Amino acid sequence: MGRKRTKSGKIRLAEVAELAGVSPITASRFFRNPEALSVAKRTRVESAARELGYVPNLAARALASQRTEVIGVLIPSLTNNVFSDVLRGIYDASEGSRYSIQLSNTRYSILQEEKLLRLFLAQKPAGLIVTGIDQTAESRAMLEAADCPIVQIMEIGPSPVDMMIGFSHYDAARAAITHLFAQGHRRIGFVGARMDPRVQRRLDGYVSAMKDAGLFEQRLVVTTATPTSVTLGGALFADLLAREPDIDAVFCANDDLALGVLFECRRREIAVPEQIAIVGFNDLEFMASAVPTLTSVRTNRYEMGNTAATMLIEAIDGRRPEQPVLDLGFKVIERQSSSSRHQDNRLAASGGGAANKMVALPSSHD
Amino acid sequence: MGRKRTKSGKIRLAEVAELAGVSPITASRFFRNPEALSVAKRTRVESAARELGYVPNLAARALASQRTEVIGVLIPSLTNNVFSDVLRGIYDASEGSRYSIQLSNTRYSILQEEKLLRLFLAQKPAGLIVTGIDQTAESRAMLEAADCPIVQIMEIGPSPVDMMIGFSHYDAARAAITHLFAQGHRRIGFVGARMDPRVQRRLDGYVSAMKDAGLFEQRLVVTTATPTSVTLGGALFADLLAREPDIDAVFCANDDLALGVLFECRRREIAVPEQIAIVGFNDLEFMASAVPTLTSVRTNRYEMGNTAATMLIEAIDGRRPEQPVLDLGFKVIERQSSSSRHQDNRLAASGGGAANKMVALPSSHD
DNA sequence: AGGATCGTTGACAGCGCTACCAGCACAGAC
DNA sequence: GTCTGTGCTGGTAGCGCTGTCAACGATCCT
Known part of the structure; x- marks a missing residue:
């Protein structure tokens, strides 16, 4: 290493070829398709290139090829x-x-x-x-x-x-709502930010699941075009609560929002999940670590x-x-924040990720 | 737009030059140094390029130049x-x-x-x-x-x-510890992960501040080479507590660890900051939103x-x-998690970012 | 043995652009 | 009127590499 180069620091393929005693085109082939060379020339070119510290000029390669x-x-x-x-x-x-x-x-x-x-x-x-x-x-x-x-x-x-x-995303959102239904929740709010097409489809999934159950109300949906953040999750949730104080669950379009909702619940001394269940989306690492641990839809990013x-x-x-x-599908990772079996999160074990119940589904179109 | 190209979709500079009625080299100059052209040719080349939808071939440019x-x-x-x-x-x-x-x-x-x-x-x-x-x-x-x-x-x-x-990073860590001293904390633990050079220098800053105050003990330091995560923050903090149950504050080498520590405190029903103060590093967005809000060292990333x-x-x-x-310096953003003036975080207002007290310092070497 | 095939190698000619230098017109100085 | 300088323009010659095609010997088949 550190071998000094010829003037202006450029080693050309031609130099490598010369040292190896082959034609430039043969040297060129070594770098693109070594199998095409005889073993003898291959090793000769290889050691010549190493000795000279040759690095191909990508611009020339791109232009020629x-x-x-x-x-x-x-x-x-x-x-x-x-x-x-x-x-x-x-x-x-x-x-x-x-x-x-x-x-x-x-x-x-x-x-x-x-x-x-x-x-x-x-x-x-x-x-x-x-x-x-x-x-x-x-x-x-x-x-x-x-x-x-x-x-x-x-x-x-x-x-x-x-x-x-x-x-x-549509099916994933539906699965999250289905999970909440299974836990006995009925008045489920939706909190979403940015509202890019994928978040929009999560909203669509939420709406369709709620409508199928005859539970949809536009008032349960709070969204904004603002980029997402934890703080925003708290603020949107506050809006939702002001509008619909009797909700019993919130489906958040992503985990940052869910964390914000959790903090807001803590601020207001709302018990999670006893009073309000929370489900996030993406299953970022911190979801398994929060108190209570937060249910989310795992995506294989x-x-x-x-x-x-x-x-x-x-x-x-x-x-x-x-x-x-x-x-690639998704999995609803059921944790304390939406579990009706959950009694006292304050005494839950550290980490909380041990006994995650998973509901795996390949997504399917309809 | 959507004008069709000549065969194989390639418009060369020569074509632009021809349409503009100038030499290729003049057209070339237009893209590199328009000022060098007369106004007449400049506009001619410009409209020709636009009309043909010319996009320079970067590989050729790189090779030639x-x-x-x-x-x-x-x-x-x-x-x-x-x-x-x-x-x-x-x-x-x-x-x-x-x-x-x-x-x-x-x-x-x-x-x-x-x-x-x-x-x-x-x-x-x-x-x-x-x-x-x-x-x-x-x-x-x-x-x-x-x-x-x-x-x-x-x-x-x-x-x-x-x-x-x-x-x-050294000064920033010192400032964080100085802040904790000012709040009356003495037995301050250090939690760090990954231990890359910058985290190492934060540790050095912590050590020097603690030594200056005659408070340093190796047992207060818990680190790992494992990449950082919220969960890891909780685990490292658990180790620290097991070793040193009487600590009154934790300085975390980053905010993810700090959040993990906060959750672990909640799990163990340790009051923050009454029993243990927490200070993070970087001031990620969620720090202002946590309950209690988390003190951190803001960096201008x-x-x-x-x-x-x-x-x-x-x-x-x-x-x-x-x-x-x-x-670019840093700022210690003092929040509830390390404020001795903080009495009951449960009733604190939403967001919590309103009355952040900032301690701004340009970092300086010694 | 003759021909076909394969594997390996090399010569040649650019890829599309720009560096360099030369040339031209024109203005101002003498 | 000539000279010099300035502003603009063009011609030439590659940049370093690879696509294409041809050539060669070795191997295989009939």
């Missing part, structure tokens, strides 16, 4: 914990592969998404990961015309552009990102998955 | 809330500039960092943002030899490679990322900042 080894990723937010898990999965899958990740943030704007898509596509990415299924018509057309594999993540729906991996990137890379390399649309 | 418009960013973790705020700042600053962000994750390994650095540098990035000041000697040498501006973020220390923006990227871009464009090392 008319394609890049960049996977474009479009997500709506960097702040949201949900996406950091997904991203981690994507980055983990990309490591070890020869592809690098180019990330951009749409800020929940499909117009911004369209603009970024245009930019990405112009650089001929090897593949693309986009969030959700609600693109503009123009974006949709660009994606369909793109000559690279594409994975839509976070949800599943009809007519994928190419590949798709996620779960049904890391796995979603990881599988999406893995599928994409396979597809780029010409091995299309036999299953282009993958439903 | 021997430099990229990529800013490399090396951070230790994608999961950590702290870094998602920093990243958001970086991405926000890069938007609107012509630079794009290339992100990589060192997973808290300086060896991995060195490897990534080598990779990044080989592609001649326009600039580099690296986390912290604890690089390997080899990394350090590479950074110093790099012919692009570099910003080290998250902390400040002696001998910056180039630019530096952050704050003193978004601003750190944003300013770092802004400074870097300025430096790339040849305008080096007059202030290459920037201390």
Whole structure:
């Protein structure tokens, strides 16, 4: 290591080839398809490259080959914990592969998404990961015309552009409400923020489950376009309570809101779950640790990102998955905050994650 | 829009030049330095480019110009809330500039960092943002030899490679302990996880403050190399209590741990702050919303990322900042969890963020 | 033995853009 | 009128790599 380079620090493929005693094109092949070389040349090129500390010039490669080894990723937010898990999965899958990740943030704007898509596509990415299924018509057309594999993540729906991996937010919300019904709750409020398409579909699931039971009332729903936060959860819940003091449960569109609701209950000395049950969404780590432990709908975020990137890379390399649309499902993780069997959370054991009851469901469309 | 392209979707600069009736090189200049063109040609090229929907081929540009418009960013973790705020700042600053962000994750390994650095540098990035000041000697040498501006973020220390923006974790921890002393606490425990260099320096600050007061005992310190989590905060605190039941305060190396400690106190019916005070670090959003509200040391994470990227871009464009090392400082945000004036948190008003008392300090080295 | 096939290698010609330098017109100085 | 400088423009020559195709010897088949 630390071997000094020739002037201006650039070792070209030609130098490696010369040292190895092969032609540049043979050296080039070594880096792209080592199997194509004889063992002798392979080792010669390998040691020459190592000795010189050769690193390929990606710009030249991209120019010559008319394609890049960049996977474009479009997500709506960097702040949201949900996406950091997904991203981690994507980055983990990309490591070890020869592809690098180019990330951009749409800020929940499909117009911004369209603009970024245009930019990405112009650089001929090897593949693309986009969030959700609600693109503009123009974006949709660009994606369909793109000559690279594409994975839509976070949800599943009809007519994928190419590949798709996620779960049904609608079904997941219905499952959460069904769980609350099973625990004997009837007047169930909905608290939601940001109201992006996925949160909207959770709301739809809530509404349909409530309507099916003849329990839906518009007054039970409190939402805002404001980005989500714990504090906001408390505030929205306060609004809900002011409007409907007799609710017996709250379904929160995400876990931050649920934590805010829990704190607000504590502030108001409302017993959870005795007076009000709480169910969150995503099952972030802290849900199992709260007091009382908080029920949530577990979503496989890391796995979603990881599988999406893995599928994409396979597809780029010409091995299309036999299953282009993958439903990762969800699980209702029942904890103290919604358990009618729960008597005294104050004496509950530390951690609380030991005896989680899980209700696993693959999501399904209707 | 949606104008169709010529075959294979590629519009080259030459086509734009032809339509505009200028030479390719003139068209090229339009995109790099419009001022150098006469107004007439400028408008001609502009409308030609728009009409054809021209998007530059970045690979060709990079190859020809021997430099990229990529800013490399090396951070230790994608999961950590702290870094998602920093990243958001970086991405926000890069938007609107012509630079794009290339992100990589060192997973808290300086060896991995060195490897990534080598990779990044080989592609001649326009600039580099690296986390912290604890690089390997080899990394350090590479950074110093790099012919692009570099910003080290998250902390400040002696001998910056180039630019530096952050704050003193040591001083911030000392300030937190000083605050606890002022509230009358004496037996103050330390809870830390992951123990990366910055957490280590917070521990150092804690130790020095405690020693200065003649109160330090090794038994008050509980740490682990395990990545941080809320649950872990509870577990570490349980260890600490088992060892030292008579502590009257806990300083947590981050807010997740602090939340875990709060939940564990609730589980054990330990009154906060009456029996045990809690102070966290970073001041994540939920700290102001917890019950009781949680004291923390506010760090300017978004601003750190944003300013770092802004400074870097300025430096790339040849305008080096007059202030290459920037201390963003910190603030101890005093809340109920460590306030001796706090009597009954159960009746405290919603949100609790209204009357935060702030103790602002620029960090300083000694 | 002759032909076909395979595995391996190399020559050539760009990919689309920009660095460099030269050239031109025009203005001002002498 | 010539010279110099300035502002703008264009020609030439690559940047470092890979796609394509051709060539070669070795192997296999009939």
